[in-house]
Amino acid sequence: MSLSTVIPQDCLKAVATEYFVSDNELEVLSMALRGEPILGIAKKLDLSPEAVRKRLGEVYKKFRITGAGPGKLAKLMSLLDSLHQKSLKRDNLAGAESGVVYSERSRSLPRLDWGEAPSVSVFYGRTEELDLLKRWCVDDFCRIVALLGMTGIGKTALSVKLAEEIGEQFDYVIWRSLRRAPSIENLLDDLIQSLPDDRTSYPTYNNDDRIERLLDCLKKHRCLIVLDNLESLLSGEKIAGQFEEKHQGYGKLLDRLGERHQSCIVITSLEKTKEIAFAEGETLPVRSYQVKGLDPVYAEKFLQEKQLVDRQQYEYLIRHYRGNPLALKIVSTTIKELFGGKISEFLAQKVTLVQDIRDLIKQQYERLSEAEKEIAGWLAIVGNPLSWQDIKLNSLLFISDDELFEALESLQRRQMIERNAAGFTFPPVVMEYVRNQLSDGITREIYQAIKLSKIQINMLKAYYLELKDETDDTVEDLSPNITDKIIETLGKVYRDDSVLKEKLSQLCSKIEEKPIEEIGYAAENIQYLIDQLSD
Template sequence: MNLEEVTKTIDNVVFANTGRHLRDVEAVVLKGAWQAKTYEQIAETCEYSLNYIKQVAAPKFWKLLSEVLGENISKTNFRFIIERQWGGQTEKISSSLELQNSLSAGNINNIDASLPLEISNELKSQDWGEVPEINTFYGRTQELAMLKKWLVNDSCRLVAVVGMGGIGKTTLCVHSIHQTQDEFEFVIWRDLRSAPSVSKLLAELTQFLSPQSKNYFTEEDIDAQISDFIGLLRQHRCLIVLDTTTVIQQSSHFAGHYREGYQTYGKLLKRLGQESHRSCLMWIAREKPREIVLMEGENRPVRSLYLKGLNSQAKEIFQEKNLLDPNSWEDLIQLYRGNPLALKIVASTIQELFGGKVSAFLKQETIVFGELNDILDEQFECISALEQEILYWLAIECQPISLSQLRADILAPVAQSELIEGLESLLRRSLIERTVAQEEVIFSLQQPVVSQYVINQICERICTEIQEFSKNHKIEKIELLKTLVLVKKTQDNEAIQDMQTRLILKPIKNQLCKILRDESLISEQLTKILSLLQGKTALVVGYAKSNIESLLLELKLDLGDLSYR
């Protein structure tokens, strides 16, 4: 499939739908996009200005192609969609379109009657929406085989692919659909980043599956609209993929809750899983919806795949980035638990900043930075206050702990049922791990990256609280300082105490020195906090007294000489 064939085919498709051929500037944009050139590079090789190409010609051309091909086409996905949709059939399609054009113009001489006339269904049976362009793919053989079995052999009605951000959920699903698309009459991909209502989404999907249908439903008719949609899923074998984001989830709440106005997504999932039809909805998300949890099973038409990181296949990422020290690659994979996106980000940093030396990067003992912070910020903002506190304690403990140990750490009164629900929510968000050891269940943070991110959050929040106290002297502002213990002095394991000092206490001291720029000023503020805590109840004081004493010791002050003793 070469550029000449593609240009000829697109020209014929445009002519068949609009009655005109490609304009010169459109051909220039097409060729540049096919060759993966930037708009700047395209402008350098033609007579048109960059502004005209980028702001006028290109947007109009992609809109035109989207209309005539029945898919959302952009510069970034153009080649991917053409290769996926047509493959090596451009010559056949182009000939067929030329035949249609000739028939329309009345030129019936010298026509090969063996050429196919029907291609509209082939062009319009798939709508890939804003599917991302996937250039590389690593491993996942077992996961692909499992999804193919569920979609084709087991005829599952509802499939969820869940896992942490960057773990490769979308990439896996794109490749899975490439392998199974011929088994379906319709394939539709929708990215829910714009947070459409269920009613709007169903209206759009229904229009694509049945263009003659009229959308006479209102938001209040959602049950009837879902019934109408399921009716179409019974008539046609469809694969519909919804790539979800956190925008439809309710923030500061346990997993599985939807934002106000989006609860009907739960109703849609429930009915698609329970009611009989010929199609499948694939749900891509960071957390498993409650509806799927209740319906899924090995022998049921509802399944879920929890996606874990890559193993040795991740070394291909390092090979592409020309990293050095192959003996250290496995350590890097384990450090990031094989998360493909994290490894790509880190590999780029190692190449640019450390000249490709993995060993030099590992010596820094800093594994969360830049875009990795952004990814975790987005997920951390969604969780509830109790989930945050659980994560804080799991990071502080520096080792797996049981439910009873966690219960003992938390000072504020929390119902056991609520604590269990919080742990379950974190498991579904892929943020913690559960292990059964000697008839006891223990919990830990999912990976070192999450652990360091949470510790960084603790340090930043406590420093902010102390800084704010230095301005307003309000004791109620030191919430986290009294909620968490930074170093467990009663800890039998000295190695854990040393780790807590190194990972938490010292960074807090260092950040305070950077903020207040005077160790004596830091000790003064800490001493004021201690004096205000005198006479307060144990629940009000919490761990604040112990934490401040630890910080003062770290500042190498003699506590015996302080007046509050």
């Protein structure tokens, strides 16, 4: 039997939404219902047959269809048919009572509107986090819960899982991604249309009116709204957590969402906004949760999935990537494909920043202000944790203590640096990225100054390379040191160390002719490179 003639696609879609079936799963389900074989579906969708079976398996799970073999599809067909019959009866009854079948139908809203939410068919661990967040959203009636954390740490997955688990406690569940940075008008209109709106007769002149309408609904109904990727609306380059000029309206919305209503707004973001920082508190209805890396017991699963060997290296790899699921997924795929699954061979390369991870960090690094980049540079040169006093002492940035604190706080809010008892430092992959930025930048400046006589030495003058030698090497350090990398790259150009030394000496003399305030640490740095070559 083919069901496509029995159950219309819009009804199937509504039922799928109700049962948390994702768009990808629905696509496979629709084809299976049309009687297409697994192999045919796999070919059409460019998937492996296993992937198709997996998606169908998820659909069965969500409809609670048990058993084995083809009998499952038949059971599902009959369940879908009965759901369809019930919905027809409901519509007929509504039509008989109101006499306005069409408009009633067009206004009937799905209780669960998943928007572009990804399906999280595989979700490891985080039971304690989920319990805490459930308590905040359901028992404590929190109005805003912000899930914060670095790229790929699992905020989106956690938000979907949370909404799936607590959805039943709410009248309406809406999940929206803000990745494409919708205007505040568009988001508010979308939310108002997706919720029962008793104020249709009220005119809407501006965003304040829209916010009133939304709040009215959040007061009357218990709604769960997930807004994913709030950072898309935040400005880069200023300090962290401020909305871009054109998205300032979101700040006001956040302020108002913290007011009294019976709904819960879950937000995910790389950075905490200042509105949330201002309104939050452990016992207040606005709270934020720092999403950390996965517990090693669960993080291991990503490495096992790719059958990586050297189990004794699992722990090291997980620690290096701070249990970040996305980084672990990317790196285990690389190890599997390029190193035959051997972790030690991958680590022996001393380059743990594979391209995709570099792209993730680049996105974050490019948002930094000049002061934040400079602080990052010092932390990268030294390697060991630095206190703010150390940074202040060495940096040639003329900034006040307040500005320095602000920049350090901003770097923490952006998840770029970590703080421990000894001071501020980076997670290892960020360290490697910033070191590469510095060594590439400084090498370029030196090369151009030698070759083109164009003395532009912004990085060379800003940092003191020798500082690295003055610190004790306690830090777990995989990435090559900046000086070695500069010498190695320049060595490839000039081949002979004595030629390179000669070039550097000439450059040093040229730099020393300039006024001291223009050259910062540049001459000392060049001399340091010459000394390294002589060793």
